[in-house]
Amino acid sequence: MRTIDDFTMPVEYLSPIDKFLRDASRDWANKESIPFRRGYDEDWEEHHTIEPAFKKLMGEMGFQRFFFPEEFGGLGFGHSNYAGVGGYRVCEEVSRADSAIGVAFAVLHWPLLLICKEPHVNKRLCAEFAPMFCDTTEPVFAANAMTEPQGGSDIENLDLLSGSTIQTTATLEGDEWVINGHKLWPTNSGGVSKLFGVVCTTKLGSNDPNDFAFIFVPTDLPGVTQGKPYQKAGMAADKNSDIWFENVRVPVWYRAHGPGDDFKYFKEMVAWGNLLSVAFCSGAMLNAYELLRDFCSEKTYRGRPLKENDDIAGVLADIARDIEATRIIGYQGARMLDRPDLYGDNWSDEIVTKMRSFKYFACDRAIDILDRAMNIMGPYGSDRVQDIEKHWRDVKIIQLWLGGKQLGQMEVARWFYDCETL
Ligand SMILES: Cc1cc2nc3c(=O)[nH]c(=O)nc-3n(C[C@H](O)[C@H](O)[C@H](O)COP(=O)(O)OP(=O)(O)OC[C@H]3O[C@@H](n4cnc5c(N)ncnc54)[C@H](O)[C@@H]3O)c2cc1C
CATH class of the missing domain: 2.40.110.10 (Butyryl-CoA Dehydrogenase, subunit A, domain 2)
Known part of the structure; x- marks a missing residue:
């Protein structure tokens, strides 16, 4: 049987510890979040059921130390050339369970990127703030x-x-x-x-x-x-x-x-925010594939599994195609952030623009495939027990931040077509 690992990965430029990152974050998703996520909506204010998942991922597994240099107790990704693909992998796996945990986790690193990442490490601020994140097994957030x-x-x-x-x-x-x-x-x-x-x-x-x-x-x-x-x-x-x-x-x-x-490196933050939004989308899309595959294999229509009907199979094929394309674009974007020597500085207008285009492409595709998944599943798609409607609500929200689709479009038009007033 095919699995989410059959979707294409750019194997020639994954991080050297990709297998560890995948196994650790997938194990976390399967054990710490997916079994409990149906209760998250009711827990939006207190976070009683959500908190243990954060504690495991960030504090106990230590992923909140991702960017800090090793000398301050961090994992040192800030001076590697695979922070992009490594971060993408973890955010994608986490978002397969819950893209809101994906964004909360990614955003804790967002301001830290400014002081922990080469070539602009601010050692004094790293030394000041690293103990808060690195000397504890409790989850610690930044915004x-x-x-x-x-x-x-x-x-x-x-x-x-x-x-x-x-x-x-x-x-x-x-x-x-x-x-x-x-x-x-x-x-x-x-x-x-x-x-x-x-x-x-x-x-x-x-x-x-x-x-x-x-x-x-x-x-x-x-x-x-x-x-x-x-x-x-x-x-x-x-x-x-x-x-x-x-x-x-x-x-x-x-x-x-x-x-x-500050201005220059803040543009880099915007580039990274857009790129990791692709990972939140592709994680949710991969889980939609899993849920849909099971549903269409088990549910029958005219005596055959749903997937064996031509009209359904055509839609399923388009969904798989869109997941392929989105994921490939996401990893390519991550690689572009990791190799400024090849693609230009993370804060360049070109990189910011291209990450924006990747983000709004991924959001469009994610919203579309979840909508089509809901159509295939009919009323079961709206049933909370099936988990698909959760991703459907979540991915729409991914589209709204960082200026929404409209600012993405304006910046892409401006850069590619030399617009002057948008
Ligand atoms: C779940 C979530 C998480 C968020 N996380 C953060 C965060 O971590 N940090 C943070 O600071 N903010 C965060 N935000 C806020 C988010 O980034 C903003 O809401 C978003 O950028 C839009 O800003 P706004 O709401 O002020 O709308 P406005 O800027 O007032 O925009 C209103 C509408 O006009 C459109 N528009 C804006 N500019 C243009 C333009 N030039 N051309 C055409 N249309 C345009 C927009 O797309 C939007 O549809 C988050 C929002 C959400 C929903």
């Missing part, structure tokens, strides 16, 4: 606080707007940054994270990249207030909420890099 009430897409529209719409301010007072502002929607907000990376401006309205600041803020500091998590259509394992910063003071060296470089 990237970027989106604001007046619009998240404009803040991510870095090429055109260069941070000019950011309303969260960072003011230098002596040897401290004083931060004021209101963020909303960050993954791992709602009281989950111990550390925020906060997108700020040092001069309101400025489109000078030097005024874009990325500043780390431990969440227990005076002046940091978090709201309650929002209840969403799905993705219960990812908590999102409001965060208010009121005269929050941090040491001046909590700024990730400084004028110009």
